[in-house]
Structures are given as structure tokens and as C-alpha cells.
Amino acid sequence: MAKPHVTMEVGNDGVAVVTLVNPPVNALAIPSKYLPLPLSVLTINLRFFFVIDCVEFDGDAVIAGLKEKFDEATRRNDVKALVLTGKGGRFSGGFDINVFQKVHATGDISLMPDVSVELVVNTIEDCKKPVVAAVEGLALGGGLELAMGCHARIAAPKTQLGLPELTLGVIPGFGGTQRLPRLLGLSKAIEIMLFSKPIMSEEGKKLGLIDAIVPSQELLKVSRQWALDISERRKPWLRSLHRTDKIGSLSEAREVLKAARQQAKKIAPNVPQHQACLDVMEEGIIHGGYNGVLKEAKVFKELVMTETSKGLVHVFFAQRMTSKGKSRFQGNEIARYDQACDCEILEIPKVTDVGLKPRHIRKVAVIGGGLMGSGIATAFIVSNIHVVLKEINSEYLQKGTKTIEANVRSLVTRGKLTRDKADKALSMLKGALDYSDFKDVDMVIEAVIESVPLKQKIFSEIEKVCPPHCILASNTSTIDLNLVGEKTSSQDRIIGAHFFSPAHIMPLLEIVRTEKTSAQAILDLMTVGKTIKKVPVVVGNCTGFAVNRAFFPYTQSALILVHLGVDVFRIDKLISSFGLPMGPFQLQDLSGYGVALAVGKEFANAFPDRTFQSPLIDLLVKDGRNGKTNGKGYYIYEKGSKPRPDPSVLPVIEESRRLTNIMPNGKPINITDKEIVEMILFPVVNEACRVLDEGVVVRASDLDTASVLGMSFPSYRGGIVFWADLVGPKHVYDSLKKWSQRFGDFYKPSKFLEERATGGIPLSAPASSSSGSRSRM
Numbered sequence: 001m002a003k004p005h006v007t008m009e010v011g012n013d014g015v016a017v018v019t020l021v022n023p024p025v026n027a028l029a030i031p032s033k034y035l036p037l038p039l040s041v042l043t044i045n046l047r048f049f050f051v052i053d054c055v056e057f058d059g060d061a062v063i064a065g066l067k068e069k070f071d072e073a074t075r076r077n078d079v080k081a082l083v084l085t086g087k088g089g090r091f092s093g094g095f096d097i098n099v100f101q102k103v104h105a106t107g108d109i110s111l112m113p114d115v116s117v118e119l120v121v122n123t124i125e126d127c128k129k130p131v132v133a134a135v136e137g138l139a140l141g142g143g144l145e146l147a148m149g150c151h152a153r154i155a156a157p158k159t160q161l162g163l164p165e166l167t168l169g170v171i172p173g174f175g176g177t178q179r180l181p182r183l184l185g186l187s188k189a190i191e192i193m194l195f196s197k198p199i200m201s202e203e204g205k206k207l208g209l210i211d212a213i214v215p216s217q218e219l220l221k222v223s224r225q226w227a228l229d230i231s232e233r234r235k236p237w238l239r240s241l242h243r244t245d246k247i248g249s250l251s252e253a254r255e256v257l258k259a260a261r262q263q264a265k266k267i268a269p270n271v272p273q274h275q276a277c278l279d280v281m282e283e284g285i286i287h288g289g290y291n292g293v294l295k296e297a298k299v300f301k302e303l304v305m306t307e308t309s310k311g312l313v314h315v316f317f318a319q320r321m322t323s324k325g326k327s328r329f330q331g332n333e334i335a336r337y338d339q340a341c342d343c344e345i346l347e348i349p350k351v352t353d354v355g356l357k358p359r360h361i362r363k364v365a366v367i368g369g370g371l372m373g374s375g376i377a378t379a380f381i382v383s384n385i386h387v388v389l390k391e392i393n394s395e396y397l398q399k400g401t402k403t404i405e406a407n408v409r410s411l412v413t414r415g416k417l418t419r420d421k422a423d424k425a426l427s428m429l430k431g432a433l434d435y436s437d438f439k440d441v442d443m444v445i446e447a448v449i450e451s452v453p454l455k456q457k458i459f460s461e462i463e464k465v466c467p468p469h470c471i472l473a474s475n476t477s478t479i480d481l482n483l484v485g486e487k488t489s490s491q492d493r494i495i496g497a498h499f500f501s502p503a504h505i506m507p508l509l510e511i512v513r514t515e516k517t518s519a520q521a522i523l524d525l526m527t528v529g530k531t532i533k534k535v536p537v538v539v540g541n542c543t544g545f546a547v548n549r550a551f552f553p554y555t556q557s558a559l560i561l562v563h564l565g566v567d568v569f570r571i572d573k574l575i576s577s578f579g580l581p582m583g584p585f586q587l588q589d590l591s592g593y594g595v596a597l598a599v600g601k602e603f604a605n606a607f608p609d610r611t612f613q614s615p616l617i618d619l620l621v622k623d624g625r626n627g628k629t630n631g632k633g634y635y636i637y638e639k640g641s642k643p644r645p646d647p648s649v650l651p652v653i654e655e656s657r658r659l660t661n662i663m664p665n666g667k668p669i670n671i672t673d674k675e676i677v678e679m680i681l682f683p684v685v686n687e688a689c690r691v692l693d694e695g696v697v698v699r700a701s702d703l704d705t706a707s708v709l710g711m712s713f714p715s716y717r718g719g720i721v722f723w724a725d726l727v728g729p730k731h732v733y734d735s736l737k738k739w740s741q742r743f744g745d746f747y748k749p750s751k752f753l754e755e756r757a758t759g760g761i762p763l764s765a766p767a768s769s770s771s772g773s774r775s776r777m
């Protein structure tokens with residue numbers, strides 16, 4: 001892998017073209033002065049046992065290279081003007097996020113370079129010669145900020161422009177909070193930054209961020225000419241930071257900021273970067289752009305060190321790690337460093353490390369057109385993959401087809417799909433009432449109800465009608481796949497493709513392998529999973545797999561608390577305040593009591609020592625409640641209004657409490673808000689420890705990704721294992737131990753947790769850090 005660098009070519013026209021070279025996204029890397037020696041951290045958990053072995057490379061990084069080339073161009077008499085661009089059709093994906101990770105690992109903020117004044121203001125914006133940015137593909141974060149420091153921006157069509165820094169727990173740090181409002185107005189700038197929503201160059205042109213859009217092949221030619229035109233005063237020489245024309249009056253700006261602060265409180269109540277971003281913008285409006293830049297740099301550095309940034313940066317890399325064969329070196333604990341490619345090899349054991357090539361999946365059959373089946377079918381057709389949807393009668397088939405049409409329409413309404421693409425997608429769907437269309441499918445995904453005999457029947461039928469290469473997948477969320485495939489002789493083709501509802505929207509795809517599933521089937525499903533824009537996480541076979549298994553104690557513990565006398569609505573409110581989209585009882589209303597009962601039964605069979613038997617759901621059903629489906633559960637659901645707590649559910653809960661009779665001395669327990677949250681989430685951590693111990697996931701960060709994408713665990717907390725490590729395994733262990741003595745074995749700490757907590761080892765440390773781990777991979 002070539003080292004990140006910057007090139008400069010000076011043409012006969014007197015224009016120096018300065019090019020960022022750091023594939024794949026031309027991230028703005030810093031001199032690797034303090035980079036750790038890769039091998040020193042390979043088996044050590046990066047976040048907790050970081051060892052710094054300094055090695056000095058010189059002059060190879062993008063930021064240092066940029067300064068050097070600009071200085072040279074300024075000095076040279078044959079250079080009249082400059083064009084800044086990126087190699088490989090992508091301008092820049094921004095500042096190198098690996099540096100954040102290193103700062104988090106070492107706690108050394110001095111690794112962050114001071115770029116915003118020295119490079120963007122002094123070197124680029126105040127350059128004695130005009131500078132034009134030639135932008136293509138994407139200009140995100142620091143990439144767009146460099147472009148905004150230039151005196152004009154020429155873009156290729158459909159270039160993505162955005163400042164997504166808030167998704168990493170920081171704010172733009174190269175002057176973006178100051179220049180974006182000055183270029184396109186305060187309201188639009190706030191929208192782009194607060195929602196981290198990129199715009200296309202076409203919109204950028206309308207708003208004034210982009211000066212011209214030209215075809216890709218003319219980008220450099222036009223940019224060179226534009227730069228010469230500025231130098232010869234045929235075009236204006238504009239410094240963004242000096243502009244005020246789009247900001248409006250101070251009182252108008254304050255009104256806009258006030259409204260944005262209210263909105264930020266709603267959309268991001270638990271994180272600091274949204275309010276900080278608005279404060280920094282306000283500083284620039286009141287005291288001028290340069291002071292804004294200074295405050296931005298200070299706040300940026302403070303935010304980098306927050307737990308929010310640590311969590312979000314962890315999630316950024318964890319998501320990209322789930323299925324990667326190779327990756328640039330990041331010091332990941334699970335990886336093997338490969339000197340030949342100067343990268344690390346992140347393997348899915350016995351899948352990505354055995355030299356297989358993925359096969360192309362062209363046609364998929366989905367069995368069952370219910371909520372899950374129709375969502376899955378939608379995900380495939382919108383990614384240009386043919387789907388045969390099979391149902392048992394024409395009424396169900398019609399219902400399934402209608403749901404798919406509605407799904408596709410909703411994607412159009414939300415701007416995720418054009419009308420043309422929607423029509424094309426729907427033309428790729430075919431309904432079927434028998435197996436005649438299955439003879440040339442590459443994969444079948446069964447998505448019928450959770451019934452072992454029914455699934456066994458279906459799998460023995462499809463084994464006969466599908467071609468021998470066809471992958472036979474089940475969307476079961478809990479049932480052992482060995483059972484599903486028991487009546488077939490195709491165990492090597494049987495695999496779990498566990499989507500999360502709504503399947504066309506939720507990004508997680510749990511790929512469940514049994515001991516017999518072939519590596520080829522796993523690789524193919526991983527590959528097609530990425531094609532349909534899912535994040536595939538390969539997991540081992542056990543009841544509930546990784547996500548549902550780790551999270552089954554979530555509802556269980558909430559139920560225990562209710563039966564100990566804690567109010568359901570208090571629990572839901574606290575869990576929402578913690579950052580999950582809703583509490584466990586509203587979730588039960590939403591997913592339906594039938595699902596809760598069926599899934600509960602599976603877990604009770606598999607883990608009888610840690611299930612809590614409660615009559616509550618039966619009592620709710622007897623009381624005419626079915627959750628959201630009939631508008632009445634713990635909450636009342638009415639069209640057009642938010643769910644409202646239903647006080648009439650309280651006598652039903654009282655009856656359930658009377659029957660279980662677990663309140664100490666018959667009295668509700670006294671408990672703090674913090675303890676409620678911990679009593680619900682620490683059992684999840686405990687189960688996650690068992691999942692890690694049994695090797696159900698390849699690496700701890702996969703469970704973090706799965707918890708964020710499958711359970712909507714707040715990404716700014718980094719995922720369930722990451723969060724537990726921040727809270728401290730010792731605290732989790734001590735609390736569970738205390739509760740187990742008071743409330744029973746449900747809370748008993750697992751062996752893995754005990755070992756890690758007492759040994760002072762993070763839960764995310766690799767298996768070799770503690771003894772006795774088994775693997776299901």
C-alpha cells in the first residue's frame with residue numbers, strides 16, 4: 001500500500017495542480033511521527049493496554065505534504081495559481097479517523113494537528129496566489145473544509161458534499177462551522193451539520209457552495225482556467241471566512257440558532273457536540289470568522305476526548321470490520337498484521353481465509369409474504385436482484401405483494417429511491433404459489449412463522465426443487481438451524497439469514513453458521529448482504545444467535561422489576577432517556593405479544609436457569625390487549641398521535657404481581673433511576689459475556705455493531721460491550737452479584753464476567769486474555 005502523500009505538477013499555463021493521494025478516500029493523514037509499531041499491540045486491547053513504540057517516518061503524510069507543496073508553489077515564479085484536487089475520482093473523505101482512534105487509545109491530544117489556522121487560513125485561504133478546488137466524488141468533513149478554504153470550487157456532477165463530523169462525536173475542526181454558514185446561509189449550514197446530511201453538488205451550486213458544475217473529464221481544465229481567471233482578475237478572489245452577506249443580522253442569526261438549539265435538544269439529548277457546534281457558530285457570528293475558527297479548534301479538541309466520540313469512532317470502525325478481509329492498520333486487537341501489504345488481515349475464520357471467491361446471487365426466492373418476508377423481498381428488488389415471493393394462497397400472496405409495493409413507495413416518498421428505480425424494482429418481483437420458479441434460484445430465504453415442523457417440511461421440499469448450488473437460508477430469529485435442516489441431507493447449504501424488522505430498512509444481517517455450513521455459503525451470503533446494503537455479521541448457532549440471545553434478559557429483567565413493584569412507565573422513560581428508541585414495554589407492544597410469548601418459550605427451554613416466568617402477557621391478552629395491533633397494550637395507540645401510557649393497565653399488572661408474589665415483604669422495592677437502568681442492562685452485558693465466551697461472535701466489536709444496528713443500542717455509547725467496558729466490568733460484576741444475592745440467580749454473574757472483572761481485563765479483550773473460551777466458528 002503506497003504511503004499517503006501529495007503530488008504537485010506545474011503546467012505550461014502556470015497552474016500548479018496539487019493532488020491528495022491516499023486511497024481509497026484520500027483521508028487527510030498526519031505525519032506518522034507518533035504512530036505505534038503495529039506488532040506491539042496485536043494481541044493487546046488497544047483501548048486499555050496501548051503500548052506506544054514511536055517510529056519516525058518523514059514527510060509522507062497528506063497534511064504535511066499539502067503545506068510543503070503550497071509553500072513551494074507560492075515560492076516558485078513559474079506558478080501563477082493553484083488547483084487542489086484528489087486522486088482517483090474522490091476529492092477527500094476528510095481528516096483521517098484513525099487518528100481519533102489513536103488519541104482515544106493514548107489519551108494524547110497532541111496527536112491532533114493544528115490545521116485550521118496554519119493550513120486552511122494561513123496557507124490556503126491567505127495564499128498569495130489564487131487556489132481553486134476541483135472536487136469530484138466526495139468532499140466530506142475536513143475534505144470539504146479544505147475546499148471551502150479555496151477561493152472557488154468547481155465540482156463534477158453528483159459529488160457528495162457534507163460535514164458529518166457530528167456523527168463522530170466532534171464538530172468540524174478545519175473551519176467548517178465558520179465557512180459553511182458564510183457560503184450558503186446559516187439555516188442550511190445548520191441543517192447540513194446538525195443532521196450530518198450531505199448534499200449533492202447540484203444543490204451545492206444552487207446554494208452558492210459550488211461555483212460551477214462541469215463534466216468529470218473537464219474538471220481539471222475548467223478549474224485551471226478558473227484559477228487563472230482569478231489571478232488575472234476576470235473572476236472574483238473570494239475568501240469565505242471574510243464573507244458576511246449570507247449570515248443576516250445578528251438578531252436574525254440568534255433566532256435561527258435558538259430554534260436550532262431546541263431542535264438539537266430533541267434529536268440529540270445525551271451528546272454534547274450539537275450544542276457545541278451551535279455555540280461555536282454563534283461565536284463566529286458575534287466576534288467574526290477568525291475568532292470562530294479559534295474557538296472551533298479549542299472545542300474540537302475537547303470533544304475528541306469525550307466518551308461520545310470514543311463510542312462513535314469505535315462504531316465507525318467496528319461496522320467496517322465485520323466482514324473485511326483486509327484493512328489499513330488500525331491496531332485492532334483481533335487482526336494479524338501483514339507486512340507485505342502494510343495492512344491488517346481481519347478474517348472470518350475458515351471463510352475469508354481459505355481463498356474462496358464469492359458467487360453471484362442473481363435470483364432469490366422468499367418463502368412467506370408476511371412482514372418479514374415482504375421486507376426481505378423489498379431489500380433484494382431495490383438492489384436489482386430478482387425475487388420470487390412464494391405464499392400458500394393467492395390472498396396471502398396479494399397481501400405480501402401489496403406490502404412490498406407500499407415499502408417501495410415509502411422509499412420513494414423518503415427520497416431514498418427514484419420513481420424509475422422503484423418501477424424497475426417492482427418489475428423484478430414475481431409471485432408464486434408453488435415451487436415451479438425455484439429451479440434456477442441461487443438462494444431461498446424462508447420467512448414463515450417460528451414453527452419447527454413447518455420449517456423442517458419446507459426445507460425438505462426446497463432441497464428437492466432448488467438447484468444443487470442454491471443456498472438454503474432461514475430467517476428464524478431463535479430456532480436452532482440444525483433442527484431446521486434436520487430432515488435434509490443438505491446441511492452444508494443451510495444457513496441463517498436473520499434480518500431485523502423492517503427488513504428493508506434495518507441495516508443488520510446476522511449470518512448464522514452451523515458447524516456444517518459451507519464456507520462458500522457464508523461468503524456468498526456476506527457478499528450479497530453487502531450488495532443489498534446490509535452490514536453482515538457472521539455469528540455461531542445457538543438459541544437467539546448473537547443479538548436476541550444477548551438481549552433476551554433485557555425484557556426479562558424489566559419484567560422482574562415490574563413484579564418487584566417498579567412502575568412500567570418509569571422503566572420505559574428511563575430506558576428512552578438512556579438512549580434506546582423506546583423502553584422494553586413499548587417495544588413489547590410494538591413487536592406483538594405473540595412474538596414475545598413464542599420467543600420467551602424458546603429462551604425458557606434453552607436457558608431455564610435465567611428466565612423469569614411471568615403471567616403478565618397472558619393477563620394482558622385476557623384483558624383484550626394486543627399491543628399496537630389493536631391499539632391497546634401498556635399504551636394506547638391512536639392514529640395521528642403519540643402512544644399514551646394507559647392507566648387502565650395498572651390493575652392487570654397488580655394482578656400479575658399478586659400471582660408472582662416476589663416483592664420483598666409484599667412491598668415495592670425502593671430503587672434509584674440509575675439502578676433501574678443498570679438492573680435492565682447489566683444482565684444484557686452478562687449474557688453478552690456468555691456470547692463472547694462461547695465464541696458466538698468473531699470479535700467483541702461485532703457484538704457492538706450488532707447491538708447498535710439490531711437493537712438500536714445508542715451508537716454514541718459504542719455498543720453493549722464497549723459501554724460495559726467504559727462503565728467498568730468490576731462495577732457490573734459487583735452489582736450483579738449483589739442483586740443475585742437479593743433477587744435470585746437470574747442476576748448471577750457469568751464465569752467470563754467474573755474472570756474479566758476480577759482480573760482487571762476488559763470484556764472486549766480477545767479470548768487469549770482469559771482462559772476457557774470456546775468457539776462456535
Ligand SMILES: C[C@H](O)CC(=O)SCCNC(=O)CCNC(=O)[C@H](O)C(C)(C)COP(=O)(O)OP(=O)(O)OC[C@H]1O[C@@H](n2cnc3c(N)ncnc32)[C@H](O)[C@@H]1OP(=O)(O)O
Nearest residue numbers: 025027093094095096097141142164172173174320327328
Ligand atoms: C477536522 C475535521 O473536521 C474532522 C474530520 O474530517 S472527521 C472525518 C469526516 N469524514 C467522515 O466522517 C467520512 C467517513 N467516511 C464515510 O462516511 C465513508 O467511508 C465514505 C462515504 C467516505 C466512503 O464510503 P464507502 O465507499 O462505503 O467505503 P467505506 O468502506 O466506508 O470506506 C472505505 C475505507 O476508507 C476508510 N475511510 C473512510 N473515510 C475515512 C476517514 N475520514 N479517515 C480514515 N479512513 C477512512 C474506511 O475506514 C474504509 O477503510 P477499510 O477499507 O480499511 O475498512
